[in-house]
Each structure stands twice: as structure tokens, then as C-alpha cells.
Amino acid sequence: MAVIRLAFVLVMGLVASPSVAQQASDTSRARVLVLGTGGTIAGQASARAGNAYDSGKVSAADLIAAVPGMDKLAQISAEQISAIGSQDMNDKVWFDLVKRIHAAIEKKEADGIVITHGTDTMEETAFFLQNVLETDIPVVMVGSMRPATAIGADGPANLYEAVRVAAAPESRGRGVLVVLNDTIHGARWAQKTNTTSVQTFRSPDAGPVGYVDTGSIRFLQPAVTAKGPKLKLPETAPLPRVDIVYSHANMDAAPIEDAVKRGVKGIVLAGVGDGNSSKSAIDALAAAAKQGVVVVRSSRVGSGFVNRNVEVNDDELGFAVSLDLNPQKARVLLELLIANGITEPKAVQQAFVATK
Template sequence: MKKIIILSTGGTIAMKYDEKIGANVPAVSGKELIAAIPSLKDAGDIEVVEFSNIPSPHMTPKLMLDLRDKIDELLEDETITGLVVTHGTDTLEETAYFLDLTLKTDKPVVLTAAMRSADEIGSDGPVNLLSSVRTAADFNSKAKGVLVVLNQQVHKAKDVTKTHTGNIDTFKSPFWGPIGYVDTDKIIWNNIPIREERYSVKSIEIDDVHLVKMTAGASSLIIDTLVENNVSGIVIEAFGRGNVPPNIMTGIEKAIEKKIPLVISSRCLGGRPLGIYGYAGGGGTIANLGGILAGDLNGQKARIKLIVALNSENYKYENLNKYFDN
């Protein structure tokens, strides 16, 4: 039987309702989590490792790096087939993408979570965990990059995002869809992706990278403040093809003059910024000044990728564009 590690980090999947507080709080260990799912014993030889028990809004890039190091360490054991990380849903896609960009291993690594707490009626944690263990044990999961499994669907870390605040069918890959699904007897693969990128990151020394969302008529106040404070990077979630209100351009110009890395993503669910507009605030105008277009990454993942780039061994400001839209 294949040996699978379950590495618990916390999240709603490990929470219960606290009557005194009147809300869900961390309450369930990884071992308690799997003890409640007897059928897991048929999916693999399970070993539980406790990493943390935190809500995912408490996750940081430095903790993501610690998690990455722990996963690589555990999967050096030749007897281990794959690994499942239990995580909160709020920042799961960011952790998954960070791991996808930086893990050394090609063994299956799957992230899963729950939208309902462990003691809530209809809790989705057990089926998500079982589906994830089965996916991690599947031979075809190897060398696909980090996978995200919820609601019996298998998604690529790069494409998946949380789309609903409360529905259990919240994780979607807009325009791409899941790459597979977990059926009763086996994993059904819709397509067979390969891992696209891998970067060498030994430590996170730089993480003051900020995401700014564009709205109609927005001023340059936020970007001006970030530039004045000499932040390490700025990601702008722009309109459509990478366009911004003209008032924003003064802040963008100041950032680029100071060589603060500035990346443009789109607030649209699908597609990528493209420099086809040359008016004041147009994506082409920003790119010509030195702004970097983020490809089809959403804002939060473009931020994660910029943090990875800034901390990678071979990073140079002049070569930043090679990390994006490549």
C-alpha cells in the first residue's frame, strides 16, 4: 500500500464551533482529523505530520517557505509516494502557487481544505481529504506540479481560485476548468499538464510587495504612498488588458523611476494584459515605461510570483520580465 503524508496547517477543516465565542475556532489536530475518516485506511498507509493549526489569513510568504522546506524534507524519503496539505481556503491558492513555483520534488503534492467546519452538518472536509489522499497516491499525479483537490475536482495551482465565500463548490479554474476529477474507483484525468516553472528560493528576505486594485476614477494616493515608503514591489490589478485611470500614471512613473518592480495583472477572471492601448493609462503605455505584464495570473498570484522572483537566486531587476508571461 502506498504511503501518504498528511501535513496539517489548520483552516476551517480543523475548526469547530465555540459556543462561548459564537464562531468557529481552531480545535482539531491532524490526527483527530483522519481518525474521523475510517475509509482513509483503504486509500493508503497514512502518516500525519502537524505543521501548524492556524486560520489561513495568518499564512505568510515566510511560513509558505517553511512549509515548502518541510515538504521537500519529508518527500526525500523514498518510501513516501505523495503528500497532502490541509489548509484554510482563504489563502490556499496563494500557498499552492508558491509551492508550485519553488518545490524541488516531483512527487505528488496536493492541497485541500473545507468550507464547513469539522462539526458542521454536511462538512466537506472528510470527502475532500479522502479525495486528496487518493489523488496523491495516483501514479498519474506525479510531475504535474502542485494540485488542489476539493469537491472531487482536481485543479492546477496556477489556475485555481476561490470564487464563492460560502459554497462548497467554490474552487474553480476560470476558462480552463479542472484537469481531472475523483471518481469512485479512480482519478479521471481530462488532460495531462506538466510542471511549467521552478525557481530556487532559499529564504524569504523580501516580502513587502503590495497589491492595488483599480477602480473607476482612482487616484494615485496609494501607489504614491507605497513609493514614498520604498516598498520592494507593487502589483496593480488593472482593468481589462492592463489599463488604469490616467491619475494613476504619476505613481507608476515614480515607481519605475525608482526601479521598484511594478507588475500589471488584470482584474478580469480570464485573459491576460496586453500592450495594445497607447493612451494615458493604457497597458501599452505602462509596458513601454517599464511595467511588467503578468500574463494570465490574477493579482494575488502575480504578487506571490513577484515575491518568488525577488527572492530567487538569479534575480536581476533588468530580467524581471522573464518571470512573467513566458
């Protein structure tokens, strides 16, 4: 009987050991703060016909609770910043996100941040945060193309992988990341490229920075340790107004002249080809620049760089070019530059070159 008792104690000790080890590992798990803003990932089926849904109806906490195994990835906390579709994303929500992330950094509350967000303007929010946050901790944007209540919803897997990336030490020092569909993109290059496909996010000019697969997170490049200067935010929203003017065949000066009359501080041209437009439009942009409106030429094409002084004499007309930034990201950067008092064309151009 003594032998049996001893064997029982040994077996129980072996069984108990992993539990103790698990408890010890629990205290060493990364702390990930999930900030919800709404979007399709938080969408619910609507009473409207077909595949209709309403964005932002499911809280960040409920999203986390619905994904099996999340508690094993990290110590997760969740807060709701907004509950909107990302078509309604605005400066106030951006400022609220920055304020909360700064607080988490200063108080050392989190080792990583995940932001749930609609896909429509996710690239703009990611690029905005990239330009104002100065931290090594991972900040990961995540969303979905199908609502939480849909058959085959992609949100749970995307959220699981975003938390994995945010909790991983190798994600530090990489700036703001976008994680969807097993792929990791950098904030500067990520673009939504398809209206409905789960593979909508791509980085046409740079490619993804990494992948999430079954066993590991695979980054394709080393972390960038050097940081460029970060842009400061005003005390309160909004940012200075910058309009995007879309170029097209038979374009006249009216959209540009109207923007100037409304008091815009900057204009981004979503130009044809290499950021070009009709003579009427270019003349109107030149006139706007002479009145102090900051003008940046971008392209509606979707990939490629916009080059200075090729088809348009930027030096003479006082324009900057967006390089690889699409119109929506060029607008974000120009808003921030104007807010920081950077309006002289050469200084604006240098900022577009230096921004990572």
C-alpha cells in the same frame, strides 16, 4: 471425519488467503504524508452565535482518524506545521512547508504529500509551492468550506479524495494540485470564486485538470514531464515586500506613493478591465518603476489575460503584465522573482510567460 477435517482446512485456507493478500498489499500501499496548517477544514464550532466557528482547532491526525476507510487508501502519517486560519498565512509557514517537503523527498519518506489548508489563501500557497518545489511526487492541497463540526461538513470527503489523488501513480509529474468538491485543479489556474459555496474553487481560464469520482481518478490531460526552472528561496523568511494596489473609480496616486515610501520592492496593480487604471495611478506607477520598484499590471476582473501595450504602453513605462495570473498570484511570483534577483522588466515578463 477425515473428509470433514479436510473440507474445514480447505475452507479456512480460502478464507485466510485474502487476508494474506491484504497484508501483502498493505506493504505496497503508497505512503502519504499529511501536513496540517489549519483552516476551516480543521475548524470547530464557536460559542459565538449562528454558524460561527474557529479555524485550525482540529489536528491533522484527528482529521484523518475521523474519516472511515482512510487506512485502506495509503499508509498515512500526519504532522502539524501550523494551526491558523489561512487569512493569517505567512512566509514563515510557507518556508516551513517547503523545508518539510524537501526533507520528505530527500529521505524518501513519502510517495505523495497532502496539505490541509484554509480556502481563503489556498491558491496562493499552491502557486508558491508550484514555483519552488522540484519533484514528481504529487503535492495536493485540500480544504473545506464548512468546519469539521458542522452538519454536512465537506472536509472529510475532500480529505479522502485528496489522499486518493496523492496516492495515485497517475498524479505524478503534475505539479501542485488543489482537490475539493470532487474536482482537481492546477495550481496556476485554481481560484476561490464564492464566499460560501462548496463549489467555490474553479479555474476560469483553463478549466479543471481532472475529477475524482466513485471508481476512479480522471485526469483530462497527460502529465507534464518538462519542468521550467524553479525559483530559489532565501535562507530565512520573509520574502521581499510586494504590495497589491486595487484600482477603482476616482483613484489618485496616494496608495502607490505610500507604498513606495514604505519601501516596497514591487507593486502589483489590480487594475480595472485589462489591467488599467486612472492616469494619476499609471503616472505614479511609472514614477515608481523609474525608482527601481518592479511594477506588474494585473486585473481585478477575475478571468481573462492582461495584454501588453494595448491600453497602456508597457514598453515605454517599464511595466510587466501578469497574463492569466490574478493579482494575488502575480504578487507571489513577483516576490519570488525579486528574491532571485530578477527585476529587469523584460526578464520579469519572460518569467510570467514561462511559469507553469
